[in-house]
Each structure stands twice: as structure tokens, then as C-alpha cells.
Amino acid sequence: MTTGATPRARPRTVRTRSEGQWAHGYREPLNFTERFKRDSDGLDVRDRIIGVYARNGFASIDPSDLRGRFRWYGLYTQRRPGIEGGRTAKLDAEDLEDSYFMLRVRIAGGQLSTAQLRVIGELSRQYARNTADITNRQNIQFHWVRIEDVPAIWEQLESVGLSTIEACGDTPRNMLGCPVAGIAADEVIDGTPSLNALAPFVGDPAFSNLPRKYKTAISGCSRHCTIHEINDVAFVGVLGPEGQRGFDLWVGGGLSTNPMYAQRLGVFVPPEQVPAVWVGVTSLFRDYGYRRARAKARLKFLLADWGTEKFRTVLQEEFLGFTLVEGPAAAPPSTLRRDHVGIYPQKDGRFYVGVTPSVGRTSGEMLTRVGELAERYGSQRVRTTIDQKLIILDVPEAHTTPLAEELEKLGLSADPSVFRRHTMACTGIEFCKLAIVNTKDRAKQIIAELERRLPDFEVPVTINVNGCPNSCARIQTADIGLRGQIITTDTGQHVEGFQVQLGGGLSADVGFGRKVRGLKVAADDLPDYIEHLLQTYQTNCLPAETFAGWVRRVDESTLTPAPR
Template identity: 65%
Template structure:
């Protein structure tokens, strides 16, 4: 007969943590990775799939390991959003791929930019989208073309390695590192210290995707609060440059803000500390359920104190000293759009494509405009924007005029500047509604209806609940869903999050009960809530602050 104590002390169910002895795969994804490292698919693509065609691809490679090289099958055209969660993967798959080009720190020279443009033109029907993690995505790529695309990219120092998959994704950095007058310091060398770990089999089988941010930007443009691991530039009491370490941030369907560990990481320690935190995720991360496999769940369960203890005692050669918190940013926008002075007396010029959408011709044009004005460097941002560096003072006006002549606005409206959109149903197999065109049309409508509105206001449009467009941290976050309109017809629409913010007062958007809108009625809704804010706001009050005190009726 069991005692009450024995009944209440059952062995806890394992979360699939390797460090605790749970090595047997607990789901299909873990089984796939145990059977073969995702990095090994590269040679099969080169030797077999590109020669024999789409039908020769092993399904485990097609929907799994090919992500380790930035390749996803795109959505077959003509499948409506109501079928997204119903159809099997092979029914949703098209015979073409989205390819993501990895651009660590957003750093590109003109040769690299023209290479991407050429790939877009020759192999991707001219498509090119800027993401909110520095990358460029192209579509309509055929498997037969992939080896040649890789050769072109690698010849100029670019790659697609680990741009997707359960691996360390693109390293976020400040796009104006080294030139920004206001930066704490230039963190480029520390990004370079992490790069050797990319493609290393020691970190090519993580429980889920793993996102890194690292910068000395005083505006905190790398959104460290929502990354798995983030190094934020600080200067300690001794005047030494280093980093404040944050872990466990992430959005999607269960958003969490990163936690400070309170340590000071010297600049020469970044590679070791990055490997240590990543090793904890690999060894202690949850592998039983995909929905709980991000680092944020482990950090949430352990807490910052235990995480620091395990890092220092099991993964580092020595403990880390306590360190200062970063200074709060004093800017309303973190995107580097506009004309700004550099340390060397030149200027950088940030401009806003519509919701990150470009094409091959525009990419070539950007390279040509930059070159004509004496620049050899461009940058991609975390807000689906671009920057041209190193413009002499007497060249700025001409550069701005040429960019704006091809609808690349340097002094855009708030709505053009701060509206982001994910890929949407046009190409994404997870999406339920269209996003890019809808968001572009919304910008046009708001510019007509609210021509004098100039306050910072982020509008982030997502085609599904996964928050690729960071809906929970936007002033107006729009989560795509299917809903019934006033006639009882199923249409695309959005659940609305209001008042999310990063930086001072970081927090997730407020959900008002029943607050949603059809896609058709979206411009009317945004006009109404922005007008309410504009008429009710106090001196210096942000949209997020107003949302916290506004009546529900003013938010609907």
C-alpha cells in the first residue's frame, strides 16, 4: 500500500533535456535531427537533388534539414487561408523554395548587394524582401538552381548557412556600428567573434531556433529584449567597455521578455560566453514539446540566478563579475531612417521601402545610386529598411532625390516608416491572410486620411499567430485570422494588440475583449484609434502610454 508521501513524489516527466540523460527523441523533429545532422543536407542538394529534381528530395530533408541552409518550400498558389491548418504539408508545398540570405549585422558591400540582385533576377522572378532580422528573402527558387546560387553568394562572402532551422540564426547588430556618433562603442569585432560558431556541428542541433543580438547602439536598435541571447554595450565603473548579458526573450504564441543576468562580459569574452549560453540551451533546453522548446521556457523556469550559476560553473572558465545595466535609449524610433552625421564628417542615409518589399531592379538601382555618390557600403536594418553609408555632405541632397525618385523615402510619413509586414499567405504555408499588399495599401490610405500625423507609431501586420512581424511589441499589432464579416461570410481579418513597447517601459500589447477587425475595415479602425490618441494625448505621451489609460470605447 502506497503512503501519501510516495503518491505525491512521482518522478517528474522528462522534458527531453540531454544533460539529464533524456537522449531518446521525443518528437519527429528530434528524431529527424538524431538521424542526420541538418548540415549534411548540403551535399545531397549538390550531388543528388539539384541533378534529379524536386521529386527526388527525401521528405525529411524537404521539410526539415533543408532549413539548415535557408530553404523552405513556399506555399502553393491558390490555397486559401481556411485550409492552412487542415491540409497536409505535401498538399501545401509548392515545387519552389523561399531562400533566405544570411546577413550578419546587416553588413553588405556593393558587390554583395549586386550579387543578391543578380540571383533575384536570374533565379527568383525578381523577388526580394527585407526581413526584420537583417536578411534578404527571395522566392520561386528551383532546386536545380541552388548550387549555382551558393557559388555566387560564397564568392562574395555571403551564405545561407543556418539562416533557418534549429540553429543559431543571423546575428543582429547595429547597422551603423562604427560610424554612429551616439554609439557606446563599435561592436563589429564581437559579431566576428561569434561567426566561427555558425555551421559548427557542436551547435547545429539545438532544441529550436536561437536568436542572437549584439550591439553598442545607444538607441538599442537590435531589440535585445526579445532575443534568446543579447549582448548590450555598456561601460563599467572602471571605464572598461563590455556587455550586459540578457537571455530568454522571444515572441510567438507565448511571448516573454529577456532577463538580465546582471553580469559584465568583457569584449574578449563574448565568443566564450555566447558558446556557454548556447551550450546550456543545447544541453538543458526542452526537447519533448516543440511548443516549449525555445530558451525562454528554460529561463522562465530556472530564473536568472540559476541560469547564471549554471553558466559560470559548468560552461565558463571563471565567474563573471556583476555589471551595470545599459542606459535607457532616449529616442522614439530605433530604425536609423533619415539623414544622420557619421563620426568622420560624412553622413549615412536610411530609407524606407514599402514594408520591406524590393525587387531585383530596385536592388541594382540602390547599388548604382550609392556608387554614384561615393559609397561602397549599405546596410539592412531590423525594421525592413536600408541604409547607405559614407555620403559626403555635398552629395546628400542628390542621393536623397535619386532614392525618392524610385519611391525609396528618406523622410517618410510615420505610416511608411513604421509599418512592417511578414511574408503572408502569398508565399508562407503558415499564413491565413495576405499581408504585404494589404499593409502597403493601408499606408496609402493613412497618408491620405491623416496627412499631418507625425508621432512615432508602429503598425505590425502578421499573417498568423507566430509573430514574425513582432505584433506583441507594436503600438498597433495585427494578428491575422479568419473571421465572419457582417454578412456572415468568412473573410480575412485581425485580432488587435495595442500599446506594445520595447525600451523604456517594455511590455506586450493590451488585448481588449473582442477587439478585431476585418481586413476591409482595417483603415477605418486605424484612423479611428489614431485620431482618438491624437486628440486625447498629453504633452509628451506615447501611444503605448495612452493605451494603458484609455477607455475601451476609445480603443474600439
């Protein structure tokens, strides 16, 4: 089944008790988060950070701001060093957290100028101990940030048109776009104007109190590189019923502990209607979204209960005031590799160069150097991607090879191994209060070992490493999804390990990864297990059979670790 043939959502049994939906008159908060949002809008915390907390220090921060409203400006407390993963679920937030912050820089569509990249690099070195991680939503994250330094960081970011506003929280998070929008020779439509048209709604109080986080993607990329299937609302490039270029509308995607793919509403959205439709879907979520239980507050649960027909009817009648035109499904992704790693021609005769930081880990020094190299070889535009990668645009053909060689010296390869190209990792226990295991270092170890052991392996198998039961690293959609947990060995030791899900996919094989009963692997054994698994696949797969297709075909015993 291709992504253009997603089945129509079937309504579930409609809930009978109050779910705290504003549209039904339920304004009394039903949980702690809804109470603090009612008491003070998350956007209001900026003034307190500048006027009070940055002046008086960490100890002066009100708890409901610290563990709540700070997220509206991209701030989370870090995990206190030295707390082992087995204690994560046993300690309260105040016992887990350090007095330093992760600060997330919002980068719409991953679009950066070299001047902006230079500022990010300088801020990283000055205030964040040289940290700078590229996320899978095109943001850049600093660590080790002190509250006293936040106003200065904001001032420098804003001087070049960047911000941290609504990078987290129950808000419209950073909006995804194809990193080569407007220049890719094979794109259906340039989504940049539509993406830019939504900028005024970022920081708008009308949408600063949504039931939960809210994720948007807008792209005309033929590769479907923004992975629209797992966003709350997505506009996917398509040729309309009369051949005009526009968007196919999808709603209700999301992963975490209860993953669901987005569903097509079956409508065609011309570019000029994108702002109105986005406002309509977002307003519907704000007013009808469930606010009782945080675990059920994403748009996907409302869509699952309503079904696509009711959702479309309510959207049109209550929020748009006009009928959306019936439209065709977008074509399937043009390639199994939905990224833009490598050297490719642009439609203007120049080239772009996509390179691979290892699992998104960069540094201020590295980013500064990338900006310098981009400018030396003729570019002033850099992009981040949803796969934790970097792309330099507008490079003259004669400069592509020397630029790629210079980037390789920084550890940024335009021709990486399949493992370096297709492995992703979340923040992990190093900084995250929810994490149970180390992820970044573990993923790097897996990459290095598989490159050494399987140097000729070329099948684009994705390996996603997550540090907790959530899915920041999209483990359910990976060929090999690894979810961190503490496991007990045969000798009774408690060690870092991973529950394994296999065969997830978004391209030729659409579906979530298969959970093999009892399949857990100690972290130190992962290279051995994955090597054995991939060798078994190569030996036993059918001609042209994908890894995901093979996983779904074989017996569970084939997928378990080899005897030691």
C-alpha cells in the first residue's frame, strides 16, 4: 500500500463523558497543565524571565513557570548529572532537574542564512558549552544554558530574525518545510510562500493555549521529506483536479506511546487558502480537542473518534465558512531515501550539498565553520532537515567537490555509509529528564561498529534510537526501532537495554514497527544483534524485498538474537 492510498479513518465509539472541550462549554481546567495555562498564558512568561528570573537566578523561578510556561519559549530544565536511568520514573521533577536549561531555537522550514548560522555558533560557544544538536524538527538545541543568560541569547537571536518562541509547549511547534524548497528540480510546488504565510500565527495568543503540542508540515517535495504522515496537520504538494499546483490536506498524525498515521481529508487546497485552512484546523483542535487527560489530548485522538467525514464537515461549517474542493491524493514518494543527502543539481543550474552530522550532534565551532565554508564556496543559505542533517544551497558545480572535501574533514559526509545516513537518536539520558538510557553515544557506537563489520552493506535500513517510551526519534517508523529501558540479564544484572521494534516504514512499506514478543537487547549487545539481523536479511530476502517487507514475512524466531 502506498502513502497515497491511506484507508479512510473509521470513527470509534464517541466518548460520553466530558473531555474538557471548550466547544462544549467546559472551561474549568481538568488537570494541572490546564490550570496553569488558564492562570497565565505561556507567552506571558517572557517578561518574568527578563525582569525577574534572569536577574535573581534559578532559585527565584516559580515552579509553574519552570516546569510549565518556560516551554512556550523553548526552555526545559536538563537532567541533573549522575542520576542513573533506573531512577527516572521514581524521582519527582525537582529531584531530576539541574539548574541548567536546554534551549530550542525555532527554525521554520530549516531555513538559515550563513549570518544566522554564525550567530547560532557564537551563542553556542559563549553560553552553551559549545553544544548544538540538530533535532528531527529542524530546530537547533543548546544545552547548559543559564537562566541569567537567556535575555542576551534572545537579543542576539532576534537581531538576525530567529527566536525560541513556541519551540515547545501546547502551541504550534516549529513548522516543517522541505529544505530544498524552491530549488529542487523535481518538486511539485514550492511550499515556502505558504510556510511563510503562517509566520504571523506564531506567538498569536489565539493559538497559544492548545490542548497539546501541535505539529505542522508544508512541502511540495516529491520525496515527501517532511514525513507528513506523522504531523497533526500537513499540506502535501499535489496537482489539483484541473492540473493546478496546490496541496493535499492530511490531519491527525502523531507517534509517542499511541502512534497513529495522519489521514487524508480528500480535499485540494490552493496555496492562497493555506492560511485559512491552517487556522481552521488549528482552531478546531483548540476548541474541540480533549483537555481532560494529557495522554489523550493530541488531535489524533479526536480524529480517531470523529472520523474524517465528520472532521471535514465541522471544519467547513464551523471554521471555514466555505466548502473545500475534492482533490486527488499526492503521488507516492519518488524514492525510498526521503532525505537530501548528497550532491544534487538545482533548477537554476547550481547545486546543493547535503551532509550528515552524526545523529544530529554538532557544535558551535562546527556550525561556524560550516557557515564559513558555505560563503567561501559561493553560498549564503544553509538548511537543517528533519533527519538531523545539514544542507548547503546554491553551490556552483565547480565548487561542489572541494566543498564536500572540506566538510568531510569536519565529520560531515556527503557520501556517508548507509548506517551514518540512516541512523537517528534523541537527546537521551545525557540531558533529558524522561530518558532511561544513553542514546547519542550508543548510536555513534552502533554506526562505527556496523561500518567496520558491514562495509559493503547498501540497503537503506533506518535505525532510530530512543531513550524512553516516547518517540522523539520516531522508533515506530524505523526499520529498526530501539526504545531504551533497563533490562535484567540472565545473570540478574540490571543494565541499559532496548526493546526492539522491526519493520516500520513510510515509503514502500507503510506501517508501524513489529514488536517481537520478549525481544529486548542489552545495549552492549546491539552491534552483534543488528549485524546478525542484517546478515540474515541479506541471506534470506526475496529479490527486491525491502527490509520491512522481509520482517513482516518471516517467523519471529528469525528476528531474535543469535545464540552466543
